[in-house]
Amino acid sequence: MDNVSHYSFSFGYDPIDKQFKILRITTLYEYDTQNSSQYQVLTLGGARKKNLLWRNIQCCTNHYPYMSHDDNKICISGVLYYPAGCYKGKRHCVAIACFDVRSESFSFINVDLEDMTAEKISSYSFALIDYKGKLGACNCDTYKNLFELWVLENAEEHKWSKYLYQMPQLSVMISAVRAAGMIASGEIVLHPSYSVVHFFVLYYNLERNIITRVRLEVPLMVSGCWVHAFANYLEDLKLM
Secondary structure, eight states: OOOEEEEEEEEEEETTTTEEEEEEEEEEEOTTSOOEEEEEEEEESGGGTTSOOOEEEOOSSEEEEOOSSTTOOEEETTEEEEEEEEEETTEEEEEEEEEETTTTEEEEEEOTTTTOOHHHHHSTTEEEEEETTEEEEEEEETTTTEEEEEEEEETTTTEEEEEEEEOOOOSSOOSOEEEEEEOTTSOEEEEESEESSOEEEEEEETTTTEEEEEEEOOOOSSSOEEOOOOSSOOSOGGGO
């Protein structure tokens, strides 16, 4: 079997130096052995804007982005977070990788003891969000109407708080729902993974345990399509 390379790109922002950076991870999936990765950074803007070059950086832990979908990354206060598969000797584990955009250094947060299993992390319904300025991870089980939320309280001590919500019965059966993020009202924005005829989003108020369904008039190019949604996106700052 031939080896396969996978490229993962993540976008981060350093609020101190006010710089945008792109983290590129190239992972070589090798047959019958552990994967190996290379890490590179590209700085956007500043004095180097006319000569943009990828720079190699080092990580003490061989790891790769661990997701079935490649958009589950979030940058909060200058730290880029993403699920990662890590190798510690011959042992393989799953953790949350933390990339400090300013120092360009890596650290990792354990999830083994927090019921945040590899199976949940690899599912489409698992998502990382900005929960009131903290890293949040959530999993939505539409079959059991359960919404799991983990909030990172202390990264150095690997301390999480977990909350479990019994969601209201949805009027429409949805096979998979994923969180796009939390908005200023404190509601979690949920969206279906696949849209057949109509596209809609769900606003989940955790405190009141109320879900509001909003249909959006979005023309579909084909009879159905996969959906990717992003919260708190603004096309033009002039509108503010």
